[in-house]
Amino acid sequence: MKCDILVIGAGALGLSAAYHLKRGNPEKSVLVVDRHGGPGQGNSAKSEGAFRNTFTSETNYLLADSTIDWFTHMQEDLGHDIKLGFLGYLWLFSEEQHRRVTPAIRRMMERGVELRELGKEELQDAIPDLVTDLGDDEEVELMGLESVETGLFCPKSGSLDADALVRSYEEEFLKLGGEVSYGTEVQRLVLKGEPELGIPGEPFVWQEARITGAETGKGEIEAETTIVAAGVWSETLLDPIGVDAMMRPKKRQLFVFKDPKLEGLMDVKGLNEEGALPLTVLPKSAVFLKAEVTEGSVWLGCADDIGRPFDLEDDPQAEEDYYTDSLYHVLVKYFPCFADLRPMNSWAGQYAVNSLDGAPVVSGEPGMIYVGAASGSGIMKCDALGRIVAAFHAGEEEAELYGGRRFRVADLGVADRRVERETFII
Amino acid sequence: MKCDILVIGAGALGLSAAYHLKRGNPEKSVLVVDRHGGPGQGNSAKSEGAFRNTFTSETNYLLADSTIDWFTHMQEDLGHDIKLGFLGYLWLFSEEQHRRVTPAIRRMMERGVELRELGKEELQDAIPDLVTDLGDDEEVELMGLESVETGLFCPKSGSLDADALVRSYEEEFLKLGGEVSYGTEVQRLVLKGEPELGIPGEPFVWQEARITGAETGKGEIEAETTIVAAGVWSETLLDPIGVDAMMRPKKRQLFVFKDPKLEGLMDVKGLNEEGALPLTVLPKSAVFLKAEVTEGSVWLGCADDIGRPFDLEDDPQAEEDYYTDSLYHVLVKYFPCFADLRPMNSWAGQYAVNSLDGAPVVSGEPGMIYVGAASGSGIMKCDALGRIVAAFHAGEEEAELYGGRRFRVADLGVADRRVERETFII
Numbered sequence: 062m063k064c065d066i067l068v069i070g071a072g073a074l075g076l077s078a079a080y081h082l083k084r085g086n087p088e089k090s091v092l093v094v095d096r097h098g099g100p101g102q103g104n105s106a107k108s109e110g111a112f113r114n115t116f117t118s119e120t121n122y123l124l125a126d127s128t129i130d131w132f133t134h135m136q137e138d139l140g141h142d143i144k145l146g147f148l149g150y151l152w153l154f155s156e157e158q159h160r161r162v163t164p165a166i167r168r169m170m171e172r173g174v175e176l177r178e179l180g181k182e183e184l185q186d187a188i189p190d191l192v193t194d195l196g197d198d199e200e201v202e203l204m205g206l207e208s209v210e211t212g213l214f215c216p217k218s219g220s221l222d223a224d225a226l227v228r229s230y231e232e233e234f235l236k237l238g239g240e241v242s243y244g245t246e247v248q249r250l251v252l253k254g255e256p257e258l259g260i261p262g263e264p265f266v267w268q269e270a271r272i273t274g275a276e277t278g279k280g281e282i283e284a285e286t287t288i289v290a291a292g293v294w295s296e297t298l299l300d301p302i303g304v305d306a307m308m309r310p311k312k313r314q315l316f317v318f319k320d321p322k323l324e325g326l327m328d329v330k331g332l333n334e335e336g337a338l339p340l341t342v343l344p345k346s347a348v349f350l351k352a353e354v355t356e357g358s359v360w361l362g363c364a365d366d367i368g369r370p371f372d373l374e375d376d377p378q379a380e381e382d383y384y385t386d387s388l389y390h391v392l393v394k395y396f397p398c399f400a401d402l403r404p405m406n407s408w409a410g411q412y413a414v415n416s417l418d419g420a421p422v423v424s425g426e427p428g429m430i431y432v433g434a435a436s437g438s439g440i441m442k443c444d445a446l447g448r449i450v451a452a453f454h455a456g457e458e459e460a461e462l463y464g465g466r467r468f469r470v471a472d473l474g475v476a477d478r479r480v481e482r483e484t485f486i487i
Numbered sequence: 488m489k490c491d492i493l494v495i496g497a498g499a500l501g502l503s504a505a506y507h508l509k510r511g512n513p514e515k516s517v518l519v520v521d522r523h524g525g526p527g528q529g530n531s532a533k534s535e536g537a538f539r540n541t542f543t544s545e546t547n548y549l550l551a552d553s554t555i556d557w558f559t560h561m562q563e564d565l566g567h568d569i570k571l572g573f574l575g576y577l578w579l580f581s582e583e584q585h586r587r588v589t590p591a592i593r594r595m596m597e598r599g600v601e602l603r604e605l606g607k608e609e610l611q612d613a614i615p616d617l618v619t620d621l622g623d624d625e626e627v628e629l630m631g632l633e634s635v636e637t638g639l640f641c642p643k644s645g646s647l648d649a650d651a652l653v654r655s656y657e658e659e660f661l662k663l664g665g666e667v668s669y670g671t672e673v674q675r676l677v678l679k680g681e682p683e684l685g686i687p688g689e690p691f692v693w694q695e696a697r698i699t700g701a702e703t704g705k706g707e708i709e710a711e712t713t714i715v716a717a718g719v720w721s722e723t724l725l726d727p728i729g730v731d732a733m734m735r736p737k738k739r740q741l742f743v744f745k746d747p748k749l750e751g752l753m754d755v756k757g758l759n760e761e762g763a764l765p766l767t768v769l770p771k772s773a774v775f776l777k778a779e780v781t782e783g784s785v786w787l788g789c790a791d792d793i794g795r796p797f798d799l800e801d802d803p804q805a806e807e808d809y810y811t812d813s814l815y816h817v818l819v820k821y822f823p824c825f826a827d828l829r830p831m832n833s834w835a836g837q838y839a840v841n842s843l844d845g846a847p848v849v850s851g852e853p854g855m856i857y858v859g860a861a862s863g864s865g866i867m868k869c870d871a872l873g874r875i876v877a878a879f880h881a882g883e884e885e886a887e888l889y890g891g892r893r894f895r896v897a898d899l900g901v902a903d904r905r906v907e908r909e910t911f912i913i
Contacts, residue, residue, distance in 0.1 A: 266813040427793075
């Protein structure tokens with residue numbers, strides 16, 4: 062089998078890259094392969110589908126902000142129902158946190174990010190179910206929980222249906238004549254020496270080593286360019302050829318609740334049109350929750366850090382204990398309406414965590430482009446990253462993001478990386 | 488078992504850290520554990536034992552330059568026979584390479600690095616066995632080999648006996664009352680929640696997770712502070728607690744030659760007192776060789792990049808094919824005296840490669856300090872890194888390196904890392 066461009070991975074990043082590559086190279090054959098039976102069945106579909114333009118790093122801001130504009134275009138102009146909901150993000154800060162993040166908030170505002178600061182009373186009025194003042198009972202003290210002093214509301218953010226998003230990209234890609242092959246598992250990248258001699262043991266150290274495609278369960282696929290967009294699984298392809306995926310996989314869990322007690326969270330005032338709870342980040346332990354308007358449920362997650370292993374799992378599972386023993390105790394102090402509730406559903410996926418700067422990587426080796434290390438924000442940056450991959454492939458110095466802003470391709474690379482460290486991480 | 492400071496790993500980094508920690512904290516108990524039966528038996532003793540102060544990054548320069556001064560102090564003042572030999576490094580450049588590296592050479596010279604540029608004829612006079620002009624035979628063209636145009640000689644560099652070095656650190660550490668426990672394998676770091684409740688499942692997300700020591704084959708060792716200095720094996724300790732070791736392990740091989748044909752390499756003129764071949768880097772494929780004066784042999788290695796897997800191996804082996812099929816063909820063009828020679832000995836170790844900036848990492852989590860990702864230059868930076876670990880432990884902003892220069896501790900961390908990317912890598 063042969064193609065001009067082979068894309069490994071039919072998640073949000075792979076399909077966006079494939080779409081933009083095909084768009085820029087209509088004469089080239091572009092083939093997307095994935096081991097799953099359809100698009101987005103790795104970690105894309107397990108994502109909470111949240112997006113925000115609230116990043117302290119200029120890089121992350123540009124990637125996300127332009128991708129959010131593209132989401133609107135996709136839904137409003139291209140007619141894809143990706144269930145785009147601008148519910149907003151709401152960061153709840155204790156007094157001390159607020160002091161610490163104030164310079165970052167100011168910088169984001171100067172950059173043009175729409176942000177609204179809410180005082181304790183405004184928060185209380187908007188979300189009657191939220192307890193801002195935790196008092197000083199023994200448990201609160203033991204757990205180190207702090208009262209909410211302020212909220213930071215970011216309107217250009219919310220959530221979408223990640224599954225619908227990848228399907229929309231796939232549809233647009235197929236319309237352009239792109240090809241997909243599901244149920245095709247890549248076993249390894251093929252590395253050849255140039256000039257090729259056909260001798261066992263190549264590539265030798267004096268040859269240029271070049272990626273010439275991939276060995277799959279359905280045979281070898283030769284390609285001029287291979288795009289590695291396999292998310293957390295990218296390391297299983299890149300490690301054997303000695304290329305660093307610049308990320309480690311970490312499990313993230315989501316718990317879903319549906320209960321009459323939570324109806325107040327669907328009746329929030331003055332924050333968004335839907336009157337629903339924005340994606341709300343608690344002051345402690347990066348616990349967050351959001352209303353899922355279309356199904357009338359509330360989703361709960363947590364960006365746990367130290368203590369949560371780095372480990373590549375094929376089928377990570379949510380742990381009920383994690384909710385009952387860990388998250389619940391934090392959650393119920395700020396949202397007592399969760400008292401005695403248990404999740405009706407839960408699942409887990411994996412983040413590809415870049416510990417150094419929290420920004421994605423787009424880098425190349427001869428015959429190959431790698432896009433990944435998206436650190437849990439791949440979906441909300443997928444359109445910009447797809448365009449950057451296409452610009453990299455075309456040998457352009459800058460990519461044009463949706464809406465016309467320009468982005469220096471090498472900024473996301475390894476050799477000449479220029480990325481500010483992100484400090485708003487969840 | 489209990490100690491104040493537990494150091495995991497008795498390699499160059501672990502023992503240097505232990506020594507400087509004990510020196511700064513004579514009242515504290517400092518215990519070094521290692522699964523091997525003695526010091527430096529992981530990758531330290533497998534190293535080529537080379538050192539140089541020729542780095543383009545200011546950080547790497549400071550770390551190595553001050554450590555080299557310490558080596559001299561160790562040998563001349565403290566009386567340790569670490570077989571320090573200032574044979575020098577000699578980088579051979581093609582015309583095009585020379586053009587490319589000229590700005591970096593100028594920057595290093597401005598910084599005060601002693602460097603000497605040699606023309607083709609000077610090289611020829613110094614090393615009669617070196618072929619600078621490769622001609623244009625078919626093989627040379629096929630292999631993309633280029634003639635040598637210039638050489639860059641760096642006198643403040645050379646090699647030492649890595650085994651003697653770690654034993655010297657151990658001796659100094661033991662003199663101060665430090666303790667070692669060999670044959671003690673660490674199975675995992677112990678992570679506890681604070682405040683500790685004694686409930687299964689800790690640490691919960693709302694607790695501060697703290698490393699309180701390590702579980703070993705000889706029982707649990709409790710420590711106020713645990714230093715992780717386990718080289719490439721650090722990831723097996725850090726992954727389970729979700730801390731990124733910021734490096735991937737890559738095999739490096741060394742081949743040893745002893746033959747009357749190589750006697751000319753022990754009779755080099757005008758470069759060093761010993762009249763022996765400096766550590767010489769060929770213009771192609773990062774192949775290097777050096778005279779090992781004390782045993783009258785020549786060591787050959789290669790810093791292979793793409794194509795050489797990232798993979799953690801407990802007992803990596805040298806591959807004879809790698810010499811005969813890959814290195815030999817490059818080597819023999821520049822040094823025909825190797826014609827038909829086979830290595831009399833060979834072995835392999837692993838580099839802990841930091842792909843992003845090629846500099847080491849010293850970072851912390853509650854109760855723990857990690858030092859690693861030294862990217863193959865851990866031995867030549869070991870003294871500075873040990874001092875930086877000790878300064879980190881003392882909560883100092885700056886470390887004083889040997890000779891008095893100061894170094895900002897956070898520069899090697901993750902959260903506030905400030906490191907120039909290294910471009911002189913072998």
